[in-house]
Amino acid sequence: MSNLVAGDAQLxxxxxxxxxxxxxxxxxxxxxxxTSTDNLTTMSLxxxxxxxxxxxxxxxEVLLATSLNLDGIKDEDEEKGWRHVxxxxxxxxxxxxxxxxxxxxxxxxxxxxxxRAYISFGGLLMQLEGPYKKLTPLRVDNTYLLIKK
Numbered sequence: 001m002s003n004l005v006a007g008d009a010q011l012x013x014x015x016x017x018x019x020x021x022x023x024x025x026x027x028x029x030x031x032x033x034x035t036s037t038d039n040l041t042t043m044s045l046x047x048x049x050x051x052x053x054x055x056x057x058x059x060x061e062v063l064l065a066t067s068l069n070l071d072g073i074k075d076e077d078e079e080k081g082w083r084h085v086x087x088x089x090x091x092x093x094x095x096x097x098x099x100x101x102x103x104x105x106x107x108x109x110x111x112x113x114x115x116r117a118y119i120s121f122g123g124l125l126m127q128l129e130g131p132y133k134k135l136t137p138l139r140v141d142n143t144y145l146l147i148k149k
Contacts, residue, residue, distance in 0.1 A: 009072035011137045012064040012128070016043055021056050023049060029124065034060070041130030048124070052097040052147065061095075063146040064103075064119075064138070068092050095146035099124065102142050121145060 016034035023030040028050045034043045043062070047054065054060070067074045068090040092098045101121030109115055109129055117138045119126040126145065128135060 009067040009069070009074065010063065010065050011143060012135065013062065014038075014041055014134075015059055015061050016041075018054055018056050018058045018060065021054065030054070036130070041128060041134055043129075044125075044127040046121075046124040046126070047097070047147075058149060061148050063091070063095070063144075065091060065144050065146065066141065068098075068144055091144070091146055095148045097145075097147040099145040100142065101126075101145060103138055103140055105140075106138075119143065119145070 014036045016036050018032050018034045020033035021030055022032075025031075028048055029046055030049045031044060031046050032054060034045070035041070036043075037059075070090060099121035101119050101124075103117055103119045105118040107116040107118075113131060114129055115132050115135050116127060116129045117135055119128070128138075
């Protein structure tokens, strides 16, 4: 994991390879399926293809964090929004696609060794499934999704 974020602000980080791309329902949104490079974690994600075009075979770095601050301190003034920061460098500057959402549900995996986490980013959905050890830091809370190629 990167040392850019201090403390426990960084909940999950991994590199994924896009394995499926389905844009049949909406013009600007696709549901992708991806597998982590260690083949332990799978992800399903609705993504705005106008803002962040992807294809099967693309590798993407995915980070879930509770704060965009480089020091990892959670922003106390949530009213101002993440784009309100002026003149300060933050995690969003290092990524190509950033969303704010909520981790809202967990389920045990079918094999009893994995867990599924469900996250909504204003209606764009994400599902992560992987070993408990990798997904343990996730909890029902607000989160930032940051992605880069």
